[in-house]
Amino acid sequence: MFGRGGRGTRRTKRDAEYPPQHGSPVSTGGGSPMPVGPPVPADCAVRLEAVAKAYGRGSSAVHALRGIDLVIPRATFTAVMGPSGSGKSTFLHCAAGLDRPDAGRVLLGADDLTAMKENQLTRLRRTRLGFVFQAFNLLPSLTVEKNVLLPLRLAGQRPERGRAAEVLAMVGLDRHTRRRPAQLSGGQQQRVAIARALVTRPDVLFADEPTGALDTTTAAEVLALLRRAVDDTGATVVMVTHDPVAASYADRVVFLAEGNLAGELYRPTPEAIAARMVDLSQGNTRQRQAA
Ligand SMILES: Nc1ncnc2c1ncn2[C@@H]1O[C@H](COP(=O)(O)OP(=O)(O)O)[C@@H](O)[C@H]1O
Numbered sequence: 001m002f003g004r005g006g007r008g009t010r011r012t013k014r015d016a017e018y019p020p021q022h023g024s025p026v027s028t029g030g031g032s033p034m035p036v037g038p039p040v041p042a043d044c045a046v047r048l049e050a051v052a053k054a055y056g057r058g059s060s061a062v063h064a065l066r067g068i069d070l071v072i073p074r075a076t077f078t079a080v081m082g083p084s085g086s087g088k089s090t091f092l093h094c095a096a097g098l099d100r101p102d103a104g105r106v107l108l109g110a111d112d113l114t115a116m117k118e119n120q121l122t123r124l125r126r127t128r129l130g131f132v133f134q135a136f137n138l139l140p141s142l143t144v145e146k147n148v149l150l151p152l153r154l155a156g157q158r159p160e161r162g163r164a165a166e167v168l169a170m171v172g173l174d175r176h177t178r179r180r181p182a183q184l185s186g187g188q189q190q191r192v193a194i195a196r197a198l199v200t201r202p203d204v205l206f207a208d209e210p211t212g213a214l215d216t217t218t219a220a221e222v223l224a225l226l227r228r229a230v231d232d233t234g235a236t237v238v239m240v241t242h243d244p245v246a247a248s249y250a251d252r253v254v255f256l257a258e259g260n261l262a263g264e265l266y267r268p269t270p271e272a273i274a275a276r277m278v279d280l281s282q283g284n285t286r287q288r289q290a291a
């Protein structure tokens with residue numbers, strides 16, 4: 001497994017500071033020990049307060065999120081895991097302002113996303129958030145460089161070629177600026193997508209199964225890249241994944257089950273994560289919450 005190789009070396013200065021001293025922001029029991037409401041800690045990138053979301057109404061409603069309280073500190077790498085249907089995508093969409101919760105608040109720094117109008121949200125997503133998806137979503141007709149500069153164009157900022165060169169160097173593709181996506185491998189395309197997500201220096205980079213379409217070796221490169229973005233440039237990464245090895249690159253793994261938080265692990269091994277996932281898929285969350 002590729003996760004083991006990087007483990008010893010990829011931890012850097014953050015080792016001394018993480019996890020937080022006063023226990024974790026979320027209890028393993030899924031309760032909400034963090035005081036909810038202002039003031040927002042200065043080092044908080046994203047904060048969810050009692051976030052709930054259901055699809056449909058009445059007896060047929062699906063409660064995708066049932067009141068999530070979570071703080072994501074700046075310059076950390078968080079993985080979100082859970083069985084299929086546990087609410088991971090809904091969580092990511094609500095946290096990233098792509099979808100609105102029915103109840104609760106989502107704060108990006110001190111700004112309440114849930115109180116924003118749609119055009120404010122759109123601007124915020126373009127300027128302060130980065131996105132990486134399983135399907136790389138590059139524009140096939142544009143060169144690598146133009147793809148990377150697209151978020152700056154959309155945000156109405158000057159598309160500085162120097163900045164494109166900088167982020168492409170960061171992902172090891174600075175010699176491929178003039179190629180088109182189809183001339184690159186899957187792993188290289190995802191690295192371009194990461195460069196594109198980082199070009200605006202976003203407050204948070206959200207990734208939904210970023211290695212889902214990649215082979216093991218290429219996935220390891222992409223994960224190491226996300227890790228480095230956090231360690232070297234202070235980026236904040238929130239990644240949904242179903243892969244315990246991918247999640248082991250994170251500082252912290254947060255588990256969801258049936259729309260509830262179902263515990264978390266700090267700096268876990270892939271084996272520890274896999275064991276917890278087996279537990280969750282066997283429906284042991286209720287017992288754990290009751291404990
Ligand atoms: N647009 C939707 N309409 C109806 N139900 C949905 C919709 N999106 C998600 N759901 C349901 O909400 C629950 C959580 O879904 P999701 O957030 O996609 O979970 P995950 O990403 O962990 O698989 C599931 O039961 C799913 O079927």
Ligand SMILES: [Mg+2]
Pocket residue numbers: 088089090
């Ligand atoms: Mg999903």
